[in-house]
Amino acid sequence: QKEVEQNSGPLSVPEGAIASLNCTYSDRGSQSFFWYRQYSGKSPELIMFIYSNGDKEDGRFTAQLNKASQYVSLLIRDSQPSDSATYLCAVNRGSGFQKLVFGTGTRLLVSP
Amino acid sequence: EAGVAQSPRYKIIEKRQSVAFWCNPISGHATLYWYQQILGQGPKLLIQFQNNGVVDDSQLPKDRFSAERLKGVDSTLKIQPAKLEDSAVYLCASSSRGPASPLHFGNGTRLTVT
DSSP: OOSEEOOOOOEEEETTSOEEEEEEESOTTOOEEEEEEEOTTSOOEEEEEEOSSEEEEETTEEEEEETTTTEEEEEESSOOGGGOEEEEEEEEOOSSSOOEEEOOOEEEEEEO | OOOOEEEOSEEEEOTTOOEEEEEEOOTTOOEEEEEEEOTTSOOEEEEEEETTEEEEOTTSOTTTEEEEOGGGSOEEEEESSOOGGGOEEEEEEEEOSSTTOOOEEOOOEEEEEO
16 A cells, blocks of 8 residues: 555546545654655645545645545635646654655646 | 745756755745656656755655755755666655644656666
8 A cells, every 4th residue: 555645647627527536544653744746757746635534725735635535625716727737745753753655646737 | 925946947867877956945845745746647756855854754765765855955966876767757846844834846857867
């Protein structure tokens, strides 16, 4: 079992729709969770992080965390073609210091 | 705030040759990471430094890869000798202390081994 699992996609949604990206992790001791966006040929850039159960909203993005189910998700409302990218889920397995483990990413395609 | 600086951006070498990459983290960031990202995969941690000490190098192929972070600031990653499967993007990242501190990535070095 991989430490962090994501569906590689592509996930195709029409412009204006909600895109739902999912991630599961294996280590119950994981403390914090990050979503990064990576455009083709570019480096990952942080979208948001979450460390408490429940929802965290930032603009069009909502991260959801369920530690009991070991599940993290990212919702993108009003999806735009510019949101087309690979979304990487990262899980921090460290305690005193960060130890980020990344999933393989989900490719999102938003069609006009 | 200046970002994470990496060089070179691209490198093409033949197998069995050696190569070195350089990284300068964001000023004040104690933690520095080297990740390897093969096309179509997520970044894989090679080595993590806290100041100038190694905290995790469990996935570093130590027979051919080496890394150092002198004086707790910039870092170099070396591959000697390179293999075809080392073709990847090598990402350097840095972060400040704390379990929720985000990683800031450099632009990466795209290595092609022929």
